Amino acid sequence: MTTATLTVDLEAIAAAYQRAAGAIRQRVIVCAGTGCMASGAMRVYEAFTRELARWGLKVELELTSDEPNTEPTPPPAPDRYLVSRSGCQGFCQMGPLVTIQPYNVFYVKVTPEDVPEIVEKTLLGGETVDRLLYVDPRTKKRAPSTDHIAFYKQQHRLVLAQCGLIDPEKITEYIAFGGYASARLALTQLQPEQICQIITESGLRGRGGGGFPTGVKWDAARRQPGNQKYVICNGDEGDPGAFMDRSVMEGNPHAVLEGMIIAARAIGADSGYIYVRAEYPLAVQRLRKAISQAREFGLLGENIFGTNFSFDVEIMEGAGAFVCGEETALIASIEGQRGMPRPKPPFPAQAGLWGKPTIINNVETLATVPLILRHGPERFRSVGTPSSPGTKTFALTGHVPNTGLIEVPFGTTLRQIIFDIGGGVTNAKGRIRDDAFKAVQIGGPSGGCLTREHLDLPLDFDSLREFGAMVGSGGLVVTNSQTCMVQLARFFMQFTQNESCGKCVLCREGTKQMLALLDEIIEGRATPRSLDLLELLAHAVQKGSLCGLGKTAPNPVLSTLRYFREEYVAHVEKKRCPAGQCRALAMPTIVAERCRGCGLCVRACPVGAIAGERKKPHVIDEKRCIRCGACFDACKLDAVAYA
Amino acid sequence: MAGCACASQVGANHEKRFQKVCEILDYYERNPRLLVPILQQVQEVYHYLPSEILEFVATSLGVPTAHVFGVATFYAHFSLEPKGKHHIKICDGTACHVKGSTAILEAIREKLNLSGSAKTTDDMLFTVETVSCLGACGLAPAVVVDEQVHGNVTPAQALSLIENLTEGKEENQ
Amino acid sequence: MTPQNQPQKLIIDGREVTFGRERNLLEVCRKADIDIPTFCYHSHLSVYGACRLCLVEIEGQGIVTSCTTVPKAGMRVRTNSPEIREMRRVAVELLLANHDRDCPTCPKNAACKLQSLARRLGVREVRFRTLTPALPVDRSSPALERNPNRCILCGDCVRVCCEIQSVGAIDFAYRGAQTVVTPAFGKSLGDSECVHCGQCAGVCPTGAIIPRQDIEELWRFLADPRKKVIAQIAPAVRVAVGEAFGLPAGTVATGQIAAALRRLGFAQVYDTSFAADLTVIEEGTEFLKRKSQGDKLPMFTSCCPAWVKFAEQYFPDLLSNLSTCRSPQQMFGSLAKEILPSALGVERENLVVVSIMPCTAKKFEAQRPEFARDGMRDVDIVLTTQELVSMIEAHGLDLAQLRPEALDLPFGHKSGAGVIFGASGGVAEAVLRYVVSRNYATDLARIEFQEVRGTAGLRDAQIEVGGAQLRIAVVHGLANARQIAEKVRAGKAEYDLIEVMACPMGCIGGAGQPVTTRATTLAKRAAALYDIDRCVEIHTAQQNPAVQECYRTILGSPSSEKAHALLHTHYRNRRRGVAWPVPIAQPHKPQLEVSVCVGTNCYLSGSGELLERLGDVIRANGWEDKIAVKGTFCFENCRQSPNVAVGEVLVEKATVEAVVEEIEKQLAHQQEPELAPR
Known part of the structure; x- marks a missing residue:
């Protein structure tokens, strides 16, 4: 535990950081998120430090200058190169991904072998290395910086703003960018009820899926008697295809801690847990480091900011259970x-961990809290929709050329997300064909799918419900025809x-x-009764x-039944899979208008089921066809289709 | 008459075996509330959860063995079977699934002769499992080999990753 | 908030219902005589909320489970809308889909809740497919049979085992569709920490856990002309058996049982209460001795076999505080096998002692090796009340229609003291009657001790005897027993005598009794026992003429050597892997160290018993200061279990003989160098 006398001086740290930053001529930021790390970002990072040293340049890996409390020294000459990592x-x-500042040049798919050229041309020569720039898959144009990339241009980054910028392992950078000032405000100038009121006024709703008003939840816990209460940060992001919370925990762990400190002050808790999925080792590592730094700076522990408020956080790793x-x-x-x-009630705010009042907030929600305190609830409400203020992060995946983590204001339409940020829809062969759009699955296993008719629906917590979908934690999977x-x-x-x-009968x-009924349908064993039973269940x-989990588990089935019932019926009654994905049912046909009779499919077919005159449309013999799909893969003209 | 095996090291080995779990239990102050982290540490050290260690943990914490067994079998990360030397995890999150993770799994299982519900090869070299989502969706399909994430993996690449391991080559990615 | 005890009103199915202290809506509905279907709700267990059958619709709130909903004034509740019916039906159908639907051959047939709910809800067809593979049936336990294919995972057994009995022998394992209820590591119940109380079977709504059935073996004995089959009837049986034949709870049916058993072919029908009277005298004498010596107090009663195993497992350090008296069942058995062969003119091996018990643990108790002589058990077969009902029905009899008959003499003699054994507090009261009479002239002695009667799970009383205060505690439920034993262990319990019964309200709530969920039924059974006590001519054990005769002719005086041989027993430490390593003998400077593996495999291969017997051998040979013995964990040589390390040598597949041989060899070897220089 830190001592009561140590009160961290945020401004002094920020000033010292700015002085040190003044000595930096250029800064190389290597993205060190899980994705980039898996693609070899650490070796790129090391290559930069090596290469810069080889040129005899002054390389810094960290912006630590003089002690914050010592006399300021005259600003040094800007002759240093900083190589840093971001979330x-x-x-x-x-x-x-590599960004070179101050030019804001943005390179993609960088290998260690590219580094000498980048150093020579960009850092020393001020030119860009064109072949490493991002190429827009539609326009084929090269983008010199993120401002020119549709994927970034259309986003509105609040929570993720610092993720690509600051080094998540350096508390001083977080402080230099205004970090922990909100926590100080909450501890030294605001009463718990005022904090709850600000959060309620901001309209912040839980980002974990439910969309419950955060301020109301906090206030309920605040009103509970007792001096032992808990704050839990829910980082058990389990939706397959969602990694928003992982990115925040990895990229800006101090924002999460600051949010927890504010929450703890609001309800009167003195200890907190961060429950992190075990699949996120990097997030665990960064959070651990952040916690120990925060303790070192007196931001966790006893008498934080010299007040009589004490709070500490522990990490609990999940063990693999969604x-x-x-x-x-x-x-x-x-x-x-x-x-x-x-069963609830009692709700955790009444009786949670060890039976004590407990609030559980999602990572993104907590990381948003310091921003609300910093900029005020009005400013927060100015983004998003009246019922769902602020921004939401989504994990955009599936059949779009640009996949990844995005942040947009509530109220953004699916069309903007899929076609502007995502860059369109790709067909089975990876080509961008906007008419290939079929549906977007939103909200993961608890969510549902939306179709073309919903593309202009502004996304928020409430708008989707009537259409059988939900924002959920924010997984967006685009699917093609x-x-x-x-x-x-x-x-x-x-x-x-x-x-x-x-545990409960209906879910188990x-x-x-x-699942057994869906298997029947997919394997062609279903009867019309199967569909009735599926719906009944x-x-x-x-x-x-x-x-x-149980209450939302049927959503993917119900919403596909709602919008694609004919597809189910085709499986059941005609024993056909219109999309051609179900092996046991798919029957390929050749679209005469597209076929030029090149014969590629004839050669690909293992059973000789395709015949036709050269340069004239071919035909598939349904009786011989074993539905292997070889013709579909072979055709270069998209002439093989599944009826 | 029972056969007598020379076993001068029996005692030492066995004390060592339990010493580690004792250290873990001491670290967590034998607090039954910390069962999950205790089991995580045990698995870290022993690479799986041996039944006699679980029984020992249960008695030390003063909770029923059936409870410890119940917790250990609830969470997907705990294994009550010894795991292979190399641990291969294939992500089956939405993005990876859509991009063909099933084909990778099938290719690897076939290559390693894993049939039925078997997860570990008979020679104890490989354990192959699927995980729900690694959160590396941008790299789909993703495969983790001994804690290292590989992105955009094709079945052929997955097989060569395994070949590298069987040939004892250091994985250099 | 409104005070809970103020009656308030809500509307159920259009009718106004008042409620007060009910903790949930389900209980309010029950109070309004609406039997909301449920599998997982039991008033004495924690709320689980898993079976999803007690769904009701509350205006403005939608469909909720009534077991988890706190009643509020003004609520408008519907219990049986079409939607609710449909959901309940789906839930039952889903359970039936993967349930072993062998109903006609299931012992729970016609008493199964799943069956009756399917009927009530009008399930005429199971539209879903069976998806789970069949699992093996566990018949390893002497007391219980577990068929996972009939389990609906309501968790009642898990909670009763954990919350009421604090044993936790079974728990949920795995998850989702793979979830099962099982002992640790999927082992069989017989190898688990189960104390055989059978309360799990008592709450199981289906036939997934049932008391073990020993009827067939008994039919064979009854049909064998060489065998003479005699019965002893436990006190609690007579006040419960009638329920199965439509008689009101608490009907005393001793005479009808006697009549029925004779028709089934029993040669003699006796009363366990007779043996209970013997227990009172032996236990009372033992207690007075301990009290006068101020030694090993408090004394725990030892009549309940589930409690005895519980103590052996979790409180081995307190075993010397357990009365050494056998339970009435076993006293009866050993005495019967001693006296009756000559009295009835039958060879000992052809005398079959059958006890009819409210209890499943008695089946286990009868199999304990210490309760056999010359390879013959003192009690050959233990039947539960439920099995008695089955046999009477199988014979085509209706108990309610039988004319009562008298029990046989001499062991049909009983006092009221021996009868109240069946209710919690009864043993303590019976012993008190004896103890008091030893301090006062008989006619001055008190008979009724209302202080120890009652229903609370943990109660105590102070009773003045001969100027001294006796501090008595009475507990039922093993979680309560654990609580009090922990206190004793910590030196924080100032008691002289502690009566422990594992089952709720004592033996009348035993798991072998006709299944009941109503607390009032148990209360009626108890009341009936106390009624019998009031109506019989003698109320104290020492007045029982058959008991007096036994002391005169065979036993001599209470606590005599003969009495000890026939009526007392000893206990064993069943704890494993406690504080590792477990020292059994720990000399200061041992010459030789012996480690006995008590890991799972070795333990199952008998290392626990080996360890114990080794202790005996060491004491017998006077090796206590030479050899250190400890229980220890796995040698990783499980295929050759049990493993014992003697010094540096590992004895595989060890027997006591082999270990002793190795010890002797090594001891001799160690002495040689000492001898040489001389």
């Missing part, structure tokens, strides 16, 4: 039990079925039977399950 910049598919994202299951897990949800919606529903059903805790047995599981 996830979101554009993982293009990693490793259901632990549910708050009562998460609590059970921290308590050393099987992570099985319990070659995606079978029954298969997509089955994928999520398999996931929830696997992750069901097994219901999801198992639903979906409604029963939705209405009657114990926890959120």
Whole structure:
């Protein structure tokens, strides 16, 4: 524990940082998120330090100058080169990403072999290395900086603003960019009820999926009697295809800690837990480092900012259970039990961890809190929609050319996200074909899918519900016309079925039977009754399950049934998969207008089921066809289709 | 009459085996509330959760063995079976699934002769598992080999990663 | 908030219902005589909320589970809308889909909640497919049978084992569709920490856990002309068996049981209460001796076999505080096998002693090796009340219609003291009657000790005897027993006598009794026992003429050598892996160290018993100061278990003989160099 006398001087740290920054001529930022690290970012980072040294340049790896409290020295000459790492910049598919400041040159897919050229041309010569610039897949134009890249241009980064900029392992950088000032405000100038009021006024809603007003939750916990309360940060981001929280924890861990300190002050808690998925080792490592730095600076521990407020945080690593994202299951897990949800009420704000009042907030929510205190609730409300203020991060994946982590204001439409940020829709062969758009699955295993008719719907917590989808934690999977919606529903059903805790009958047995019914449909064994049973079960599981996982598990099935019922019917009655994805059912046909009779498919077919005159449209013999899909893969003109 | 094996090291080995778990238990002050972190540490040290260690943990914490077993089997990360020397995790999150993670899994399982529900090869060299999402969706499909993430993996690349390991080459990515 | 005890009103199905202290809506509905279906709700267990059958619709709130909803004034509740019916039906159908639907051959047939709810909800067809593979049935336990294919995972057994009994022998394992209820590591129940109380079977809504059935073996004995089959009837049986034949709870049916058993072919029908009277005298004498010596107090009673195993597992350090008296069942058995062969003119091996018990743990107790002589058990077969009902039904009899008959003499003689054994507090009261009579003239002695009666799970009383205060505690439920034993261990419990019964309200709430969920039923059974006590002519054990006769002819005086041989027992440490290593003998400077593996495999291969016997051998040989013995964990040589390390040598597949041989060899070897220089 830190001593009461140590009160951190944020301004002095910031000033010292600025002085040190004055000595920097150029700064190389290598993205060190999980994606870029996997693509070899660390070796790029090392190559830069080596190469710069080889040129005899002054290389800095960190901006630590004089002690904050010593007399300022005259500003040094700007002759140093800083090589730093940042958190996830979101554009993982293009990693490793390198940014050169002050020019803001943005290089993609950088290898260590590229580094000497970058140093020579860009850092020393002031020119760009064109071949490393991002090429827009539509316009084929090269983008000199992120401002010219559609993926970034259309975003509005609040929570992620610092993720691609500051070094997540340096508390001083976070402080230099205004960090912990909100915590100080909360501790030294605001009463707990004032904090709750500010958060309530801001309209902040839980980013974990439910969208419950954060201020209301805090106030409920604040009003509970008792001097032992807990703040839990829910970093058990389990949706397959979502990694927003991971990026925040990796890229800006101090923002999460600051949010927790403010929350703790608001409800009167003295200890907190961050529950992190075990699949996120880098997030755990960065958070641990952040916690120890914060303790060192007296920002965690006893008598923070010289007040009588004390608070400390521990990390709890998950052990592999999606259901632990549910708050009562998460609590059970921290308590050393099987992570099985319990009925609510009582809500955690009344009786949570060890039976004490507890608030559980998602990572993104907590990271937003310091911004609200810093800029005021009005400013926060000015972004987004009236019912859902602020921004939301999404993980954009699937059949779009630009995948990655994005942040947009609530109220942004799906069209903007998919076609502007995502860059359009790719077909089965990877070509951009906007008419290939079929649906977007939003909200992961708890969400549903939306179609073309919803493209101009402003996204917020409430707008999606009536259409059978939800923002959820923010997974966005774009699918093209070659995606079978029954298969997509089955994928999520398999996931929830696997992750069901097994406690309540409807979820445990219901999801198992639903999965079996979907398998029947996909394998061509279904009868019309199968669809009735599937729907019956979906409604029963939705209405009657114990926890959120069960209640939302049928959503992918229900929403695909709602918008793509004919696809299910085709599977069941005609034993055909219109998207051609279900092996047992897919029957390829050749579209005569597109076929030029090149014969590629004839050669590819292993059973000789295709025939036709040269340069004239070919035909597939349905009786011989074994539905292997070789013709589809072989055709260069998209003439093979699944009817 | 029972056979007598020369076992001068029996005692020493066995004390060593339990010494580690004792250290872990001491670190967590034998607090039954910390069962999950305790099991995580045990798995870290022993690479899996041996049943006699679990029983020892249960008695030391004063909780029923069935409870410890229940917790250990609830979480996907805990393994009650010894794991292979090399640990291969194939991400089956949405993005990876859509981009063909199943084909990678099948290729690897076939290559390593894993059939049925087996996860570990008979020679204890490889354990192959799927994980729900690594959060590396930008690199889909992703495969983790001994804690190192590989992105945009094709089935052929996955097989060569394994070949590198079997040939004892240092993985250089 | 409104005070909970103020009656308030809400509307259920259009009718006004008042409520007060009910902790949830389900109980309010029950109070309004609406039997909301549920599998997982039990008033004495924690709320689990998993079966999703107790769904009700609350205006403005939608569909909720009534077991988790706090009643509020003004609520408008519907319990049976079409939507609710449909969801309940789906839930039951889903359970049936993967349930072993062998109902006609299931012992729980016609008493199964799943079956009755399927009928009530009008499930006429199971539309879903069976998706789970069949799992093996666990018949390893002497007391219980577990069929996971009938389990609906309501968790009642898990919670009763953990919350009421604080044993936790079974728990949920795995998750999702793979979830099962199982002992640790999927082992069988017989190898687990199960104390055989059977409360899990008592709450199991289906036939997934049932008391073990020993009827077939008994039919064979009854049909064998060489065998003479005699019965002893435990006190709690007579006040419960009638429930199965439509008689009101608390009907005393001793005479009808006697009549039925004779028709089934029993040669003699006796009363366990007779043996209970013997227990009172032996235990009372033992207690007075301990009290006068101020030694090993408090004394715990030892009539309940589940408690005895519990103490052996978790409180081995307190075993010397357990009364050495056998339970009435075993006293009866050993005495019967001693006296009856000559009295009835039958060879000992052809005398079959059957006890009819409210209890499943008694089946285990009868199998304990210390309760057998010359390879013959003192009690051959233990039947539960439920099995008695089955046999009577199988014979085509209706107990309610039988004319009562008298029990046989001499062991049909009983006092009221021996009858109240069946209710919690009864043993303590019976012993008190004896102890008091030893301090006062008989006619001055008190008979009724209301202070120790009652229903609370943990209660105590101070009773003045001969100027001294006796501090008595009475507990039922092993979680309560654990609580009090922990206090004793910590030196914080100032008691002289502690009565422990594992089952709720004592033996009348035993798991072998007709299944009941109503607390009032248990209360009626208890009341009936106390009624019998009031109506019989004698109320103290020492007045029982058959008991007096036994002391005169066979036993001599209480606590005599003969009495010890026949009526007392010893206990064993069943704790494993406690403080590792577990020292058994720990001399200051041992010449030789012996480590016995008590890891899972070795323990299952008998290393626990080996360890114990080794202790005996060491004492017998006077090696206590030479050899250190400790229990220890895995040698990683499990295929050759049990493993014992003697010094540096590992004895595989060890037997006591092999270990002793190795010890002798090494001791001799160690002495040689000493001898040489001389």
